[in-house]
Amino acid sequence: MSLRVRVTWLAASCVAGAVALVSLGAYLTVRQNLYDQIDTSLAQKAETTVRSDAVAETASGTRFPAAFLSLTDVQFAVVDDDGDLLLSVPRHIPPIGPRELAVATGEVPNSLRTDGKTDSRVYAVPYHGNALVLAQSLQPTKAQLADLALVLFLIGGAGVVVAAAAGTAVARTGLRPVQRLTRATERVTHTGDLRPIQVDGDDELARLSHSFNQMLAAVAYAQDRQRKLVADAGHELRTPLTSLRTNLELLLAAEAPNAPTLSDEDKKEIHADVHAQLDELTQLIGDLVELAREDAPHIDPQQVDMVEVIEQALARARRRAGHVNFEVDLHPWYLLGEPVALERAVLNLLDNAVKFSPPDGIIRVDLRPDGDGFAFLQVADAGPGINDADLPYVFDRFYRSDEARTLPGSGLGLAIVKSAAERHGGSVYAGRSADGGALMAIRLPGRPEASTSLS
Incomplete structure (x- = not known):
């Protein structure tokens, strides 16, 4: 099942559940109110009849309580404790049962029940030593409830259909970016096209x-x-x-x-x-x-003493430097990193300076903090320097200036320096030294004292 279909079903199911709960609550509330109205109406009519003292007389001279004239919309009868009818209307006699007889004998003060055979509500109260029994059919009320159920069902069904349609529209609109992503991934997989x-x-x-x-x-x-x-x-x-x-x-x-x-x-x-x-x-x-x-990827960093790393690189550089001299000024600096990569980067800077230094030239190596959580390692030589047009590219892979093409090298040494610096959270710079030669610098994070909490 697609995601769009699932969203549609979810929306329809949620609305159907909400409509069902609301409809059920409305139906039960109305049903209870209608039944309560019937019971209340029967009780009020019985009370009015019992309290009335007015007497009416028929054409034949038969006298009867005038209050019975108001009971034309319900079935009524007066029964004694033996169940005999003392007063009733033919074909409108309410159902009489043990509970009504119990009211006539005075065992209970009143009785209210639903008679399943006649599907009517039966109410009995004492009346001059007998029992007054009133009954009202539940068929009209049940017809009203059936109409209400039909209306609620139709409205609920329409709501579910509308919710399903709205869910489909929302899913289609909302999932359009996902469809574009799917098509893009399939395009990349099959064609290698990396267009956005x-x-x-x-x-x-x-x-x-x-x-x-x-x-x-x-x-x-x-x-x-x-x-x-x-x-x-x-x-x-x-x-x-x-x-x-x-x-x-x-x-x-x-x-x-x-x-x-x-x-x-x-x-x-x-x-x-x-x-x-x-x-x-x-x-x-x-x-x-x-x-x-x-x-x-860089893994398992360890605490690195940059002074020790630079001294090891200097020892290797001096062995192949010839008559070049080094002036070194190093301040303590520690960071988390990979010693081998940092030593290779420093050695590449030193080798680059040696390659362009004149005989008996001086290479100045300086490591000092700059006060904001970083330190600068600078390597300056007294060679011909770097042209201003070449400065932005000296750390690019395979880049070699016109002056360097006649010298040994691959054009990768300074690129390795840049890669190592960036892996350790630093950066590289190139410029001109005070002696007119090249100045290469690495900016590295850290602190001037050793600590196991370096990050």
Whole structure:
């Protein structure tokens, strides 16, 4: 059963239940009131008759209480304690039973009952040592109740039909965004089309549609990033692979029969070039793997001493820095994170500074709080610096400035720095140092003292 049908049935069932309860309550109330009116009318007529002393006389000279003339709309009779009729109207004699005789004998003060055989209401009161019995048929009252039940049934049925129609209309209108979502998900499943769907209104379903559009946008953005990563990786791999293939083909051709031989110096140069290209491929593949790992969800953070992380990265950078000098100024700073990822990010900043620093140049490494729950790690070199046009893109994947294209590298090192910083709730900045070189900075949250309650 579809959701629209369930909503229709729910609306119809709720209205049917409410109508049934109201109709039943109205019917029982009217029924009780009508029966009470009959009982009250019988009691008032009996009391009036008993209290009346007026006497009427027939044409034949028979005398009888004048109050009986007002009982033409009910059956009445006067009976003694033996059940004999003392006064009655032929064909309008009320039913007489043991309870009426008990009133005549004085055993009970009055009697009120419903006679099932004649379907009438019977009321008896004492009357001059006998019993006055009045009876009124219930057929007119039951006819009225039957008419009332029919009216309530028809009105209730009409209400249920209207409620079902209204429920169908509301379900059709309210579930239209859900139908659009269903069609959109089916379209994405079968075609991969990530176009957003139309959003109308500002209710919960509209917010659901808006969230679905945001999800589509996020998936489209991830796909674009994936395509760009594959395209950029292919572009970066093409150059070293082409050069490596050319050198290998040259070496193989030199070993063929009757082919010109290469000098030892040329072979040595080709071997060195092949090693350099293999190193470049290894670095590029390693950076791609590291970047993929950086994009993975972060789990199980631990307290990290940034001073220790930076010192470990400095120890690795110094081993391959040559004649570059480091000036270090570190202040205590702790945060929750992943030490390996942070050390890789710091090492990439140091390697980038080493690559562009002149011989005997100075690289300044500075870590200090900025007073608002964050600390800045700055790495400044004395190299040629970064052009203003390149500053917004230096942390993008595979981006390399014109000056950097002639140097070894994959264009992924600073992208790994940005990914690690953002995973730890921080950000990255690039600018120009006081010595005219590049200034790279990471802004990280934390506090200056160790604490197990870091968050």
